[in-house]
Amino acid sequence: MSRCHARQIILTATERRRLKQIAFAHSAPYQLVIRVRIVLDAAHGYSNNAIARRRGVSVDTARLWRGRYDSEHGVASLSDRRRPGRPPRITPLQRAQITALACQLPAETGVPLSRWSSSELAREAVTRGLAAAVSASTVRRILAEAALKPWQHQSWIFIRDPAFAAKAARVLDLYARVWAGVELGADEYVISADDKTSIQARCRCHPTLPPGRSRMMRVNHDYERGGALAYLAAYDVHAARVMGRTSPKTGIVPFMGLVTHVMTQEPYASAKRVFWIVDNGSSHRGKAAADRLTARFPNAVMVHTPVHASWVNQVEIYFSILQRKVVSPNDFTDLDQVEDRLIAFERRYNETARPFRWKFTPADLEDLLARIERHEQKEHNLQQHDHCDHQPAVLDTAA
Structure with a gap:
């Protein structure tokens, strides 16, 4: 009785080089790497049993891919063949209808929900007769192909400051060390200031446990x-230096205390000009606050960000770092511990701080305003269209 011999594989230099590139590639799929290595071992003359031991696969697997490799098609011959599988239960039309349903707000369709979930979408699709039966997991797969997640939401705020462009441009110019078209001198500084309110001292009823093996904190x-306090901070934009202080509450007096704390130390006391970028909070809002600052320190200039645009203020980035690294999770015995931690972190931050890489430029501002203008025009056109649709028909009786 004749014995079955393993298929002999002979590779050209080009084939071998191509297969070796895949066999040792870090980004190639693992299954493809194993299959390529099986082919290379077979080309070196290894038996199927030896290949199975070397690659940690079964003998049948080694035999399969050894026999499947085709020099004419190369690596493509190592791909999985198409499997017929069960016929799809959801047609392309039904997929499109479910996707269109997910793109509508539930309230607009008469469903008393704030947002869709996959199970609610499946239920609504069956109720509307879009499909005889569909599961929530099927809905999730359909929406995943369209990158839709209607169960998530994100809040945003529309720009409504009529002087947004002018105010934002002034702030962005200061970040680039320019004021009124003139470059700032070496003795001129830019300060970004604000207050972080209501930092609570929450004393946990049981001590916080440190992380351990297979366990998070x-x-x-x-x-x-244990009460709450406010943290007021002034951030030197170009020197990456934070100067802060705590207060039982916010207001004009605490804010001016921060200004005095900064402006009475060098290099700001003898500076030609110090620009203070602030938002429209009650403690530093409007022309009265700007006049109050200049009257107290003649070399200080207050510059307001647009209304509802605190994201233009760089100190907000520092506050986000402070929130992540110091305040959360909140576990303080009293307000003194909160204050000590805030001031200690401020010193630690100043030791290694570098200026933020501010990427929002005046050109980006122009693009943003252009997009908003196009959006407003589109909304206006839609409203005009709806108004015309609801106008009563008028019979033309002119002869």
């Missing part, structure tokens, strides 16, 4: 309130 849910 554990913070007890129950706590006792």
Whole structure:
């Protein structure tokens, strides 16, 4: 009785080089790497049993891909063949209808929901007769292909400051060390200032447990309130230096205390001009606040960000770092501990801080305003169209 011999594979230099590139590639799919290595071992004359031991696969797997490799098609011959599988239960039309349903707000369709979930979409699709039966997991797969997640939401705020462009441009110019078209001198500085309100001292009823093996840090849910304080900070935009202080509450007096704390130290005390970028909070809002600042320190200039555009203020980036690294998770015995931690972090931050890489330029501002203008024009056209659709028909009786 004749024995079955393993198929002999002979590779050209080009084939071998191509297969070796895939066999040792870090980004190639793991299954393809194993199959390529099986072919290379077979070309070196290894038996199927030896290949199975070398590659940690079964003998049948080694035999399969050894026999499947085709020199004419190369690596493509190592791909999985198409499997017929079960016929799809959801037609392309039904997929499109489910996707269109997900792109509508539930309230607009008469459903008393704030947003869709995959299970609610599946239920609504069956109710409307879009499909005889569809599961929530099927809906999720359909929406994943269209990159839709209607169960998520993101808040945003529309620009409504009529002087947004002018105010934002002034702030962006200061970040680029320009004021009124003239470059700032070496003795002129830019300060970004604001206050972070209501930092609470939450004393946990059980001590916080440090992370351990296969366990993250554990913070007890129950706590006792130990009061709250405000943290006011002034950030030197180009020197990446933070100067802060705490206060029981915010207001004109605490803010002017921060200004005095900064403006009475060098190099700001003897500077030609110090620009203070602030938002429209009650403690530094409007012309009265700007006049109050200049009257107290003649070399200080207050520059307001547009209304509802605190994101233009760079100190907000520092506050976000402070929130992540110091305040959360909140576990302080009293307000003194909160204050000590804030001031200690400020010193630690100043030791290694570098200026933020501010990427929003005046050109980006122009693009943003152009997009808003196109959006407003589109909304206006839609409203005009709806108004015309609802106008009563008028019979033309002119003869």
